[in-house]
Amino acid sequence: MIAPPDDIDRIMTVMEQAFPPEFGEAWNRRQVSDALCLGNCRYGLIAPDGSENLLTSGETAGFFMSRAVLDEEELLLFAIAPQYRRMGLGHVLLKRFIQSAQDGGMSRVFLEMRRDNPAGVLYAAHGFRQIGLRPGYYRTSTGARIDAISQELTFHN
Numbered sequence: 001m002i003a004p005p006d007d008i009d010r011i012m013t014v015m016e017q018a019f020p021p022e023f024g025e026a027w028n029r030r031q032v033s034d035a036l037c038l039g040n041c042r043y044g045l046i047a048p049d050g051s052e053n054l055l056t057s058g059e060t061a062g063f064f065m066s067r068a069v070l071d072e073e074e075l076l077l078f079a080i081a082p083q084y085r086r087m088g089l090g091h092v093l094l095k096r097f098i099q100s101a102q103d104g105g106m107s108r109v110f111l112e113m114r115r116d117n118p119a120g121v122l123y124a125a126h127g128f129r130q131i132g133l134r135p136g137y138y139r140t141s142t143g144a145r146i147d148a149i150s151q152e153l154t155f156h157n
Contacts, residue, residue: 008033010045010060018062018079022141023114027077032065035076041067044100046093048084061089064097066109073101075111078119090122098126098153108154114138115147128153 012029019026027035035041043065047054054060062080066073075097080090101109111128113120114137128151136145 007043007045008036010054011043011063011065014060014063014079014081015077017081017083023138023146024141025114025138035065035067038067040069041065041076044093044097046080046089046096048089050089050092052096062093064093066097066101068101068104068106071105071107073104073106073109075109078111090119091125094122094126102155106155108152110150110152112148112150115149120149123151126153 008029011032015026015032036043043063045052045054045060046062048059048061060081061084063077064075064079065077066075068074078090078094078097080093098109109128111123112134113123130149131152132150134148134150137148138146140146
């Protein structure tokens with residue numbers, strides 16, 4: 001899925017706000033655009049009112065980016081801008097992503113996150129469960145190491 005430049009701008013604006021720099025999780029513009037050129041990656045955007053219509057509000061509250069291989073999809077990036085958190089938009093966007101993966105014939109969805117990521121509560125609420133652990137996988141800007149938690153959500157089609 002090749003994204004128009006204004007959608008990449010929207011993704012980057014949210015990315016710059018949503019990912020704390022000390023964890024190094026944010027992607028740069030080139031990484032995003034290159035991934036979306038591969039053909040097996042897709043993205044979704046959400047407006048502050050919870051819709052996909054960004055023309056009305058002009059602002060983007062959040063996005064997801066994923067990659068599919070055969071019947072499995074990996075949630076690569078998921079973010080809601082800080083000023084739009086605690087409004088239910090993360091639930092709406094994640095539910096939209098999960099439904100589209102299921103509608104697309106996926107049998108399961110994977111994600112990986114750092115151990116102390118507050119989004120873990122959101123993922124658990126939607127049925128994701130831990131399936132693996134990578135000790136010390138992430139390195140902070142201070143050199144501290146944080147475990148990565150691998151999670152999955154399976155569909156019973």
